[in-house]
Amino acid sequence: MTKTPSAPSAKGLDWDEIHRRLEAAREALSQEVTPEEEKRILKARAAALAQDSLHEETAEGHLEILEFLLAYERYGIEMSWVRETCPLKDLTPLPCTPTFVLGLINVRGEIVSVIDLKKFFDLPEKGLTDLNKVVIVHDDEMTFGILADEILGVRLIPGDAIQPSLPTLTGIRDEYLKGITGERTVILDGNRILNDRRIIVDDEE
Incomplete structure (x- = not known):
């Protein structure tokens, strides 16, 4: 057992x-x-x-910007103001508006006005090409497109690399200037552009 x-x-x-x-x-x-x-x-x-x-x-003080070309110069606007970019196509001219208002485009059923900052800033004209894009900017109350000669991309810029201004940037352009980098990229003030009555075209007026 x-x-x-x-x-x-x-x-x-x-x-x-x-x-x-x-x-x-x-x-x-x-x-x-x-x-x-x-x-x-x-x-x-x-x-x-x-x-x-x-x-x-x-x-830590960096700005994320969308960089684009206007009349052979580099411009940028903070991504917080950018909704999207799209090609410039099927542009409908808008009569009885300032010369810097190019017209209207249809973005997935939404009618968006397009502003030519080159004319608004009195920059050299290049004419429209297949490279032209529209940068759609927005805030809580306003949405419109900014004509760009070419989109360069999104980049981060250290805040301490942005200078307040340059002596050559005077007049109306300087009013919409947030700063300029050492590489001479002009950073636009998105808030000023979206809320200035000289740029905004009210359809009811």
Whole structure:
């Protein structure tokens, strides 16, 4: 007859070691994911870290701007004022308006007026080409498009790299100037442009 071994007494158990093994088992189970799931998690973590990095840079005094060309000069406007960009097509002229008002375009069913800042700022004319784009700017009350000769892209600019002004920037252009970089990119004041009555054309008037 086989003798059944007796169970160990409670005094012989190492409870600390048992707890350590249970915790290790839980940790191992929580890490058992499929390769696809692991890739998804890593991708999400990378995206979150990149976004956090961008927010941190912006919070530390950087400006995120959309940069574009106007009459061979580089201009920029803060992305907080930019809704989107689109090609200039199917432009409908608007009679009885100032010369800097190019006309109206249809953006997915929304009628948007387009302003030519080159005429408003008295800059050299280039004429319309296939490269022309419209930068749609907006705030809580106003939306319109700004004609751009070409879109250069989005970039971050350190706040301390923006100079208040240049002696050559005078007159009406200087009123809408937020600053200028060492690379001579002119940063426009989106708030001033969106709220100046000289630019806004009221259809009811």
